[in-house]
Amino acid sequence: MEQDVTIKITDREGVMHEVVAPTDMAMNLMEVVRSYELAPEGTIGICGGMAMCASCQCYVKSNHELPEMNDDEDAMLAEAFHVQENSRLGCQIQMTPELEGLEVELAPES
Amino acid sequence: MIQTDILIIGAGPTGLFTVFEAGLLKLRCHLIDALPQPGGQCSEIYPKKPIYDIPAYPEILAGDLTKNLMEQIKQFEPGFTLGERADTIEKQDDGTFIVTTNKGTKHQAPVVAIAGGLGSFEPRKPIIPNIIDFEDKGVEYMIKEPELYRDKDVVIAGGGDSALDWSIFLTDVAKSVTLIHRRNEFRGALDSVEKVQELKNLGKINLITPAEVKAVLGKEHVTGVVVEETGKEPFIIDTDHFIPLFGLAPKLGPIANWGLEIEKNAIKVNNALDYQTNVEGIYAIGDVNIYPGKLKLILCGFHEATLMCQSAYQRIHPDKKYVMKYTTVGGVDGFDGTRKEAPKAVVKAIQ
Numbered sequence: 001m002e003q004d005v006t007i008k009i010t011d012r013e014g015v016m017h018e019v020v021a022p023t024d025m026a027m028n029l030m031e032v033v034r035s036y037e038l039a040p041e042g043t044i045g046i047c048g049g050m051a052m053c054a055s056c057q058c059y060v061k062s063n064h065e066l067p068e069m070n071d072d073e074d075a076m077l078a079e080a081f082h083v084q085e086n087s088r089l090g091c092q093i094q095m096t097p098e099l100e101g102l103e104v105e106l107a108p109e110s
Numbered sequence: 111m112i113q114t115d116i117l118i119i120g121a122g123p124t125g126l127f128t129v130f131e132a133g134l135l136k137l138r139c140h141l142i143d144a145l146p147q148p149g150g151q152c153s154e155i156y157p158k159k160p161i162y163d164i165p166a167y168p169e170i171l172a173g174d175l176t177k178n179l180m181e182q183i184k185q186f187e188p189g190f191t192l193g194e195r196a197d198t199i200e201k202q203d204d205g206t207f208i209v210t211t212n213k214g215t216k217h218q219a220p221v222v223a224i225a226g227g228l229g230s231f232e233p234r235k236p237i238i239p240n241i242i243d244f245e246d247k248g249v250e251y252m253i254k255e256p257e258l259y260r261d262k263d264v265v266i267a268g269g270g271d272s273a274l275d276w277s278i279f280l281t282d283v284a285k286s287v288t289l290i291h292r293r294n295e296f297r298g299a300l301d302s303v304e305k306v307q308e309l310k311n312l313g314k315i316n317l318i319t320p321a322e323v324k325a326v327l328g329k330e331h332v333t334g335v336v337v338e339e340t341g342k343e344p345f346i347i348d349t350d351h352f353i354p355l356f357g358l359a360p361k362l363g364p365i366a367n368w369g370l371e372i373e374k375n376a377i378k379v380n381n382a383l384d385y386q387t388n389v390e391g392i393y394a395i396g397d398v399n400i401y402p403g404k405l406k407l408i409l410c411g412f413h414e415a416t417l418m419c420q421s422a423y424q425r426i427h428p429d430k431k432y433v434m435k436y437t438t439v440g441g442v443d444g445f446d447g448t449r450k451e452a453p454k455a456v457v458k459a460i461q
Binding site: 037040041042043046047050052053055075078079081082083110 | 151155156159228229234236237268269270291292293295297356357359360362374375376
């Protein structure tokens with residue numbers, strides 16, 4: 001399927017998963033992680049994708065150009081733990097064809 | 111001991127609506143919630159966000175949904191144990207359950223309905239290696255008793271509303287208030303941000319940004335914290351209390367140890383019938399349960415609550431037969447003596 005992208009997600013145990021994500025279903029990265037059950041339910045996407053809990057924080061390992069952070073995401077990351085320079089909230093990253101080959105690592109649960 | 115017919119764990123939308131459905135069956139309810147206010151996630155996480163999939167409400171704010179549910183159930187006089195977490199459950203010889211909270215409040219009921227969402231909201235604890243050693247010895251994750259801080263030196267960390275509001279409040283109580291945040295920007299109500307600015311200018315709040323508390327100092331009790339301010343050498347602030355306010359996150363918590371079957375951080379229930387768990391008399395409804403095809407939606411929680419109440423009625427009154435009545439036909443008789451009913455049509459000749 002040409003709309004699908006392949007992305008690499010390293011889970012909280014350090015295991016890397018190569019998964020296929022559709023770009024035509026309005027899915028974000030947090031939802032991709034949940035659909036493949038790469039983190040236990042109840043430990044990711046707690047607020048449902050409102051950038052209000054940081055449970056979907058991840059570190060972006062590849063050099064993809066991602067959509068700019070909005071104020072909500074920026075403010076949430078200002079209060080989250082384990083935040084690094086390359087931290088993003090998975091729920092704010094929509095799956096688009098440009099993200100082919102994206103590599104991310106899930107931040108620890110907090 | 112608080113006694114009721116259905117003891118509901120969790121005062122979110124599903125738990126609140128259970129009171130209504132139970133009330134129609136003349137069953138009384140009492141709710142326990144770890145949060146200080148009813149509404150669950152709707153009040154704690156997103157009160158000002160709209161919801162679009164509540165039937166007959168094209169749009170409703172989560173906070174208003176809570177308000178409306180409270181209004182809808184008020185004639186059934188639900189009891190509330192708020193700010194306490196349900197910790198243990200013991201089955202009695204007579205088939206009832208006793209649920210005890212972390213503060214020791216005991217509740218007894220023949221039916222327990224767990225409407226616990228994602229679990230009880232617990233404060234998020236910053237990653238500071240020795241912080242656990244000082245919990246309740248100068249480190250508090252939430253402010254329960256402001257008088258504790260009278261004439262003390264206090265350091266607050268965080269950048270949201272609660273960090274701002276408590277910093278403001280404590281300037282009138284504490285000897286000194288220091289507010290530390292990782293950014294220069296704060297996320298909060300505009301007037302709180304402006305008030306902190308004003309108090310900072312007056313020298314009543316010592317504001318340190320962008321900075322982080324990296325260690326807690328002390329022997330028996332907190333005596334200071336180590337602060338790292340961007341671009342400076344780490345330094346020590348002497349303080350009696352360190353209050354990290356980084357919001358709350360839900361954890362399934364003690365319910366996980368109640369002997370219930372758990373799958374994917376949720377409680378397995380029988381969805382073909384009544385949402386009962388593997389323990390007879392204990393039900394799980396709303397986001398906290400799981401069954402094939404489960405959707406974590408408020409509207410699904412309402413449906414589950416309704417069917418669960420029917421089963422609860424049978425358990426409490428095994429000899430009675432219940433016939434479902436439409437509220438439009440039967441009206442709503444409150445435990446407070448009120449009655450709601452459809453207006454009667456008038457039969458009168460027109461001259």
